[in-house]
Amino acid sequence: MAPLKGLERNYPLIDSNFQKFCATHGIFTLEDFLVHDIYLLAALAERDYASDKLKQGITQILTILDCQSRPCINGLELLKDAENNKCVLSTGCERIDALLQGGLRGGHVTEIVGPSSSGKTQFCLQAASNVARQYSGRVMYFDSGNSFSPKRIAQFLHSSDRPSTKASEVSKKIMSNILHHSIFDIFTLLDMLHQLVTNLKTQVDYQVRILIIDSLSSLIAPVLGGGGVHGHGLMVSAGFLLKELAHEHNLSILVTNHMVAGEAGMSKPALGESWKNIPHVRLMLSRRHGTNVSSISLLKHTYLESRIQFSFIQLCLVAQDLEAHHKRSIVADM
Amino acid sequence: MEISTLPISASQRGKLISAGYTSLSSLSSLSPSSLAQDLKISETEALQILKVASQRNGLNKFENGSRAIVNGAQTAWDMLHEEESSIRITTSCSDLDEILGGGISPKEVTEIGGVPGIGKTQLAIQLAVNVQIPADYGGLGGKAIYIDTEGSFMVERALQIAEACAQDMLEYNSLLRKDFKPCQVNKEPKEFLDNIFYFRVCTYTEQIAVINYLEKFIFEHKDVGKVDYLEVKVIIIDSITFHFRQDFEDMALRTRLLGGMALKLMKLAKKFNLAVVLLNQVTTKFMDGSFQLTLALGDSWAHASTNRIILYWNGNERYAYIDKSPSLRSASASYTVTGKGIRNSASNCKRVKLM
Numbered sequence: 001m002a003p004l005k006g007l008e009r010n011y012p013l014i015d016s017n018f019q020k021f022c023a024t025h026g027i028f029t030l031e032d033f034l035v036h037d038i039y040l041l042a043a044l045a046e047r048d049y050a051s052d053k054l055k056q057g058i059t060q061i062l063t064i065l066d067c068q069s070r071p072c073i074n075g076l077e078l079l080k081d082a083e084n085n086k087c088v089l090s091t092g093c094e095r096i097d098a099l100l101q102g103g104l105r106g107g108h109v110t111e112i113v114g115p116s117s118s119g120k121t122q123f124c125l126q127a128a129s130n131v132a133r134q135y136s137g138r139v140m141y142f143d144s145g146n147s148f149s150p151k152r153i154a155q156f157l158h159s160s161d162r163p164s165t166k167a168s169e170v171s172k173k174i175m176s177n178i179l180h181h182s183i184f185d186i187f188t189l190l191d192m193l194h195q196l197v198t199n200l201k202t203q204v205d206y207q208v209r210i211l212i213i214d215s216l217s218s219l220i221a222p223v224l225g226g227g228g229v230h231g232h233g234l235m236v237s238a239g240f241l242l243k244e245l246a247h248e249h250n251l252s253i254l255v256t257n258h259m260v261a262g263e264a265g266m267s268k269p270a271l272g273e274s275w276k277n278i279p280h281v282r283l284m285l286s287r288r289h290g291t292n293v294s295s296i297s298l299l300k301h302t303y304l305e306s307r308i309q310f311s312f313i314q315l316c317l318v319a320q321d322l323e324a325h326h327k328r329s330i331v332a333d334m
Numbered sequence: 335m336e337i338s339t340l341p342i343s344a345s346q347r348g349k350l351i352s353a354g355y356t357s358l359s360s361l362s363s364l365s366p367s368s369l370a371q372d373l374k375i376s377e378t379e380a381l382q383i384l385k386v387a388s389q390r391n392g393l394n395k396f397e398n399g400s401r402a403i404v405n406g407a408q409t410a411w412d413m414l415h416e417e418e419s420s421i422r423i424t425t426s427c428s429d430l431d432e433i434l435g436g437g438i439s440p441k442e443v444t445e446i447g448g449v450p451g452i453g454k455t456q457l458a459i460q461l462a463v464n465v466q467i468p469a470d471y472g473g474l475g476g477k478a479i480y481i482d483t484e485g486s487f488m489v490e491r492a493l494q495i496a497e498a499c500a501q502d503m504l505e506y507n508s509l510l511r512k513d514f515k516p517c518q519v520n521k522e523p524k525e526f527l528d529n530i531f532y533f534r535v536c537t538y539t540e541q542i543a544v545i546n547y548l549e550k551f552i553f554e555h556k557d558v559g560k561v562d563y564l565e566v567k568v569i570i571i572d573s574i575t576f577h578f579r580q581d582f583e584d585m586a587l588r589t590r591l592l593g594g595m596a597l598k599l600m601k602l603a604k605k606f607n608l609a610v611v612l613l614n615q616v617t618t619k620f621m622d623g624s625f626q627l628t629l630a631l632g633d634s635w636a637h638a639s640t641n642r643i644i645l646y647w648n649g650n651e652r653y654a655y656i657d658k659s660p661s662l663r664s665a666s667a668s669y670t671v672t673g674k675g676i677r678n679s680a681s682n683c684k685r686v687k688l689m
Contacts, residue, residue, distance in 0.1 A: 029354060116636035117658035146442050146600050146640050149661035150414035178410035184601040187341040191390060218637055221593035225586045233338050258637040289621055
């Protein structure tokens with residue numbers, strides 16, 4: 001059948017004779033091989049007339065299976081990896097950095113949840129501009145709602161630098177490190193993530209610092225539910241792919257999620273229970289109606305105490321009059 | 335299981351998995367005829383499945399010499415220049431234009447909602463006319479697609495607004511372009527109507543079907559090399575709520591359909607560089623201890639658009655308030671609906687209120 005047949009091309013030991021032998025014992029795929037008793041199979045192979053070849057075939061399959069498993073790693077190596085490779089990226093706002101004890105950590109998938117117009121996109125844009133400015137390496141921005149605003153990024157960059165003639169050159173260099181991609185369905189997202197994984201493995205000098213997906217929930221919402229579990233499967237595979245990306249390539253990943261109505265009139269994050277455990281860090285934003293004050297709280301963290309909350313003022317200024325208006329990015333205020 | 339991440343139909347996926355094909359590598363060196371035999375499907379279907387799988391496989395292979403980490407990505411610097419040179423659709427009311435940063439911007443989905451009678455359809459008709467203002471007068475010079483779900487589009491009103499717009503252009507021509515060569519483009523009001531494509535939909539399935547069809551439609555009406563040929567530059571849907579609001583039993587289905595529709599519209603806006611304007615109705619919501627006016631269709635839909643504008647009454651005046659935008663400041667401005675269309679309001683205490 002399919003998998004064992006497919007291996008024949010690359011591994012000539014797994015010829016039709018071997019496949020027939022396996023088929024008589026109900027083994028058609030590699031997974032079936034894992035379930036069976038190997039010793040029993042070897043003993044049965046002994047009794048067969050072409051026993052040597054069959055035993056070689058079994059050894060070959062076992063080697064293939066070994067290559068597919070992950071290498072073992074101990075706690076000390078993990079600690080060294082965490083200290084040397086997984087650096088912390090500042091978000092550009094001191095208080096939020098303090099809340100996260102440093103900022104967005106490499107190897108973590110951070111999720112921002114909030115109702116409409118609470119500041120999620122602004123947070124993403126500010127994080128993007130700050131990471132591009134302070135650290136070397138690229139910023140990948142996957143945008144599903146055409147809400148990436150290069151004008152706003154330029155505003156964030158100019159607010160912290162003194163206006164000078166070199167400013168535009170510096171801006172150009174910084175903004176050329178922010179790569180934007182528009183994604184409009186979940187399958188394209190999975191394709192892009194696979195492509196990123198392959199390219200990062202093979203191009204070692206190309207460093208991506210942070211991947212921002214705004215917003216992940218609008219990509220997943222059209223496939224989630226409807227009686228089937230396929231949508232959940234796609235969501236969870238996307239989540240695992242993100243975690244693999246983050247861990248293997250020391251990226252920090254930032255995704256946004258929206259809120260839906262929960263019980264007793266309270267809102268809860270969208271995407272359900274299956275998604276809840278996938279991000280490492282969950283931050284919740286909420287905005288007081290009619291003002292531009294938002295508050296942020298930590299819903300979940302792998303090693304910090306959660307439910308800390310504080311408010312910050314979100315100022316959005318139109319960059320029409322650069323000299324007249326005094327621009328400030330997201331500043332924190334207790 | 336990698337097969338589940340391929341964009342194929344559920345029945346094809348079921349057949350593949352039950353036949354034992356769970357990974358991409360199992361499909362890599364297979365011929366269409368053997369796959370068709372195995373799954374008991376037609377050869378064309380098998381070819382289609384293999385094409386999709388090889389596309390994903392192709393992405394997994396490293397291409398020598400390709401420096402782009404992800405194909406098709408654009409840097410923020412390039413986007414900034416593109417954005418600076420893009421022209422917005424004016425609303426004919428300078429206060430509104432000011433808070434919108436010049437007008438409705440292309441490549442974005444703008445949602446406009448308001449109580450009945452506030453002037454949503456009037457604004458929509460004004461935009462359908464204004465998008466056709468030629469480039470010489472600072473407009474986009476494009477066609478409009480108007481998808482009407484409520485039946486509130488009045489042709490006579492559109493003609494009236496078009497006449498006013500043509501007259502304004504003539505005045506502009508005579509007053510401000512005296513020293514330059516006079517603009518030869520003098521639009522007849524009826525020409526404005528010629529460039530509005532009108533679709534009337536009566537059920538939600540028709541609405542979704544029309545949106546699916548739009549990509550093909552716009553592509554067919556793209557620049558065919560003729561001089562003065564206009565492309566579609568705005569899609570107006572008046573209103574997206576109407577067929578989804580009443581008698582929809584399955585709320586989860588509604589959320590999925592709306593989410594899918596929003597993504598398709600975003601894709602159209604980005605791909606063809608046009609503006610999408612969605613009109614919505616309002617509802618009240620109990621928030622922070624009081625009843626607030628919000629746009630209909632729920633919380634999930636709230637994230638579907640790029641910009642959200644709420645139209646409301648303040649005393650006797652009509653106001654527009656920017657509720658959500660990635661680059662515009664929260665502000666409100668007043669406007670009026672006159673015989674000529676949307677214009678500045680003539681009140682004394684008129685002032686752009688910033689948050």
